[in-house]
Amino acid sequence: MSLVRTFILLFGLIAGFSVNIAIAQTDPESLRPLVNELAKGKYAETEKQIGALVATGDPAVAPALEALGAGVLFYRKSDGSVFITEKAGKTYKLTDPLTLEAKGEAGKREVKKIKVNNKLRRVIRAALGSLTLMAPDPEVRKTAAEAVFKARDPDSIEALDIALASETDESVQLIMEQARAAAVLNSDMDEAQKINAIETLSEMGNRDALSLLINVQSSSEGVVRDAATIAVEKIEKSIAAWDSAQNIWYGLSLGSVLLLAAIGLAITFGVMGVINMAHGEMVMIGAYTTFVVQELIRTSAPGLFEYSLFIALPLAFLASGLVGIAIERGVIRWLYGRPLETLLATWGISLILQQAVRSIFGPTNREVGNPDWMSGAFELGQMTITYNRMWIIVFAMLVFAGLMLVLKKTSFGLNTRAVTQNRRMAASMGIRTPWVDALTFGLGSGIAGIAGVALSQIDNVSPNLGQGYIIDSFMVVVFGGVGNLWGTLVGAMTLGVVNKFLEPYAGAVLGKIFVLVFIILFIQKRPRGLFALKGRAVEA
């Protein structure tokens, strides 16, 4: 607190702002006589003293006033000085009301309580409100104004007016005006004032304002009621718009999760024609890699926790990629051209991987922490945007772009595409097709591992993690069209947004069922997905 005060002093001096107040704030001792005066006289005089304290405009007097309201402000009989007390057995612990330092203890008979009645309590509340409204810290003023908005106490209009007059921060000023409007609507002021207030609130346009205005609409009549009705309609419209924006955001967020889960599959299934039922387990391996990295960091280098995800990313890529290459070399390469058998074999592998993870890490969920920059949320208009969802969308887009770059701009990508399009021709041109197969499969699996790092931030890390994504991933790839990464992107985003728009009407489960039925019907119409590759072969 003293640091803040010093800072304000410096700031005040440099900018030439109200130097008087700044100086008054520097020395709590200058306030002491005023505080000590509280102990003298009857209620009326105490009230006057409270007024004098508020007039200083110094937030340092707030603790004393709060204590007075709560009935824990006592004065020492011997010298008349005032303390905040806390009962400790038979004695009282004394705290200085201004500096908030401990001042020893006092016996029961040495101190006496400063009495307050209901009227005084009200005065104190109002005083505290206006004091915090005048606080030097804009954040404090903001919270105070928000509190007034919620309380809608007509008594605080006066305090707000005073605070508004000296307010310099625009965002705080806005909240104060809204708080004032809310209070005005709750008071018995004249119609013109109220209509003004309604306008202020309808500018605000959020749910708080809406519920307030609906209240006004039902409780008032005449011009005010009409104004409120118009304002309610306006707000409802804007809220509906914001709601769809929020739904689209949720949809994109779900879509990017689907994209992350499916994009690796789009490579192995789409580009190579291999149905990898163990794909979900690659995601799981990535998530468990994150868990292991975080555990190591926790035990050996706690300072690195904020960077744990960046450390986990390459490791997860390597871990899943190597497992993928091992699967390709060990099993899948014997099964090329027999996609249904591949499906069964990789399903077997997925069972083995699941059980292996269950044996090593146990069947329960594992705790993967969010770094600070991944937790929390911010408001954009009427939308709430959580940081982890936002970063996952960004991350999904980066992964997609990176993958496109690898496939389109590198020689490895060129080889992959060549083998995809015409294996024999590619082989005759000197491309080592078995190597390309293995590396492409490794790339797809590695991407799944990276997805696992991201999904570990929003989902439970358990041996069943992959199972939850495998069907959705297949739906995305099949819907988007096999062999086309753009299709996967469009497919994932479409399914995500459609799912989120269905949810409010049909519920989460029914919405998902509708999406599944929709995909089944869609496949009838376009058996090769949204963006099918064109070809001439009959037996495709």
Next chain:
Amino acid sequence: MMSSFLFRAMDARAGIFMAILGAAIVLVPAGNLLVPETSPFHVPTYAVTLMGKYLTYALLALAVDLVWGYCGILSLGHAAFFALGGYAMGMYLMRQIGTRGVYGDPILPDFMVFLNWQELPWYWYGFDMFWFAALMVVLVPGLLAFIFGWFAFRSRVTGVYLSIITQALTYALLLAFFRNDMGFGGNNGLTDFKDLLGFDIQADTTRAGLFAASGLALVVCFLICRALTRSKLGKVLVAVRDAESRTRFLGYRVEHYKLFVWTLSAMMAGIAGALYVPQVGIINPGEFAPANSIEVVIWVAIGGRGTLVGAVIGAVLVNFAKTWFTAALPEIWLFALGGLFVFVTLFLPKGIVGTFSQGWTALRQRKISAAYEAGSDEPPTAPPHSPGAPANVTIPKPSAPVSGAAEPQPAE
């Protein structure tokens, strides 16, 4: 006419199989009911129920083998038909509870009373009569399969795509049946059954009867499948499996053949489910899980796809192993099952029965040629050729994978 149909179904292998199954149908219930408990030949009731369960699984596997082994349709959603048949039977059994439920409501099953439902939903009407429920056991899965197949086969959705949408179908049903609003007991499903056709469902005689019924159903369905696959229709099915487009160009309406065999298979799966439910005493949405359907496919693959007998053997063997493993070494079971998947697809592409008969044929051929060389005058008999075995059985060399087409490879 009928006799020729049945005659076609029989040969030595089918004969042996039927004999073993027939013996089991007679001996197991007899061993349970007639042999005193002290005797070493006594079959305990739990074993009867367990074996009855295996038989229903075998019937399900048979249904999958019919579409996969003979028509090339890899269904990853057959558990859906199985569970639907099971639910139809479960609804009948629920209605039989009557006032003996926890809440004692004469009409409404317990879970509906619990959810404050006032009257029976329309789709529960009629399930108090056995004949109606029995009809629904085949009709509901059959109808769903017909509608699904009608769309899918007409649009020429094939191979992997078909497999994935069958999976989507069973997944959607799984989610739907988990909902309480559906009126099928939600998460808990239907359970706490009391009696079936007036017989106490817990009684030894009922258990033995259910075992015999399962065995009988398996025999009848086996005969139907056998006759079907050895008929001209069966030949067309195999042609569709091996070269769909060529069959179509020859003038066959491929989608009609597929639709017929697909619907028939779904009905068989429904019957299997209906026999399964009274034996295990519960049906819940977990039966719809996509993993279950995939497991059925592996039973068929292990036994030998396209052999019918193999499907039955595979189902019984794998489930016996599962029972044993999950009791003795629960940690190992998934490793073993996963290993089986990989091992069978890599090293036994024809399954147990397929590999056996291949070895048998090779042995006979060697004997015949040896007889020729020895100058024996014994007339050489041509080795019997099994029309059922899949065509693509060779494992391609890794250096030259089978796919020459200038096409991306999601090809089947």
